Amino acid sequence: MGTNQNLTVAERIKQKFDHLTRAERQLANAILEDYPVTGLGSITTVSENSGVSTPTVARMAKKLGFGGFPQMQAQLHTELKATISSPIAKHDLWSESAPDTHILNRFADAVSENMRQTLKQIDPEEFNAVVDLLSDLKREIHVVGGRITRSMADNFFTHMQVMRSGVTLVAPNSNTWAHYVLNMNKGDVLVAFDIRRYEHDILRLAEVAKSRGVTLILFTDQWGSPAAKLATYSLNSRIEVPSAWDSLVVTLFLVEAVIAGVQTQTWNETKSRMKTLEELFDQTKMFKKFI
Amino acid sequence: MGTNQNLTVAERIKQKFDHLTRAERQLANAILEDYPVTGLGSITTVSENSGVSTPTVARMAKKLGFGGFPQMQAQLHTELKATISSPIAKHDLWSESAPDTHILNRFADAVSENMRQTLKQIDPEEFNAVVDLLSDLKREIHVVGGRITRSMADNFFTHMQVMRSGVTLVAPNSNTWAHYVLNMNKGDVLVAFDIRRYEHDILRLAEVAKSRGVTLILFTDQWGSPAAKLATYSLNSRIEVPSAWDSLVVTLFLVEAVIAGVQTQTWNETKSRMKTLEELFDQTKMFKKFI
DNA sequence: TCAATTCTGAAAATATAATTTCAAAAATAA
């Protein structure tokens, strides 16, 4: 039988519409009405919604060239997925001169997808709340990272330090952390970075900080660090890429966006401060000689 | 229990995410990935697609406040119907719940554009050459960053150090750099990071290194650091974003891609090394107590 | 009109889905 297997359900219905019986046409119209959502329920639901019996539904599915109702439904799922998912051609972006299989392009695809997924899941209210908290000059801010995320913590610290006072970077070596804890007071904020291969020390620090009334902001991955349950705000980013390691690209994106947010928020108070600091760097740069 | 009945599945997941278990989070991420289509199949399909068991799916549905899986699915159907019938096809990237003008979305647009432009301009041959050079175990590698790019240098160093021996991170304080120069020999590689507000010290170090027969790989911005003229390979990334600072997101992308390249190239020699190191970290993690 | 044919859905039969139970595995606490 010459039924083309690649047709959509809607196309098949239209093609065969003349050969459908009265009850089948009724069903077909119901399916096309809110296409493809109506077809997604159980055969019972579909039959009820269109006022026909379940055998009619099953029969029509076969008539349209499917093995049965479940097969027709699977096709509807596939179609829906194609409709819903991004219409943006995946890699018109990327490096054209390199083949699709080149690590650059595979990496780019993965990072781009990570970005998309992360942004889809982020709660802007939560983001705003984080920015507000970090813009509050009355609160001291403590920043800590793990073995791999240390660079994120460092980057965050470097920028925050320019914008405001009262920012501390907790040293990587956890032996010294007791001293940092002494300086954490009620109302302070701890910004922690913890991704897969979650570090026990970070969790411990978060616990101790929490017990001292410190608010925890956590940058973690899609699965969530164990410290997440202690966090008031946690910003999760997708980190999987075709590599033996995880990608911090999206995490860095969030960090930079938060920094930009804080900068906007505190601009009035901090613009002169920033200018002075920048000038200082420019000057010292001039006079240093190392060799 | 006070669960609001009018929340979407996605909202419920986000709300309860921190209280979900490992397998449940895995499932939650799978559902959010192609939301809401992934959740539309049978409980069996959903469980298979997300790599968890059917009881886990049923349990999570209850945990999210539904009577069971079918109830959760009904909610997904309702949501889908609402989505489909709304004619406004939002650009599905980025955070839909935030307005276009929100810093998150403006930042995302900028970063995405930076990524596109950067990849368009990168020469895959040059990229490959950089990977080859860094995979050559006979060459010592020296890594240096500036005030802002230090975190990039640090990140690069951390990963390279796991994969191979002979990698040195040049300390941030340029007073001490003379010592590092003493250890640079002909054939060595200097990986330098230098973006806008180019740092004079980096240029000086590059000059000195060059005079000792060291090959320079430079990560810089679209305009190119003054050190670019000394570099054998330079990887330029776009860094402009709506912020007082520049964005290192794309630079980090290139760094991670290079690392992934080196990893692939040296896999045979380094896999055991990597494994051992990872295990070491896992162990020390267990026994350290800081407080 | 009536007989032949096709269509349809109630009900039975079958297949699959969803939930529950429970023992093993993993995580956590002591």
Place this chain on the structure above:
DNA sequence: TTATTTTTGAAATTATATTTTCAGAATTGA
């Protein structure tokens, strides 16, 4: 480490969905 708790999925159970059967209803052609 060892004990305790929590989490997890295989297997059993239960509930639903899907298909099949078949008798009656609707349609068609004379």
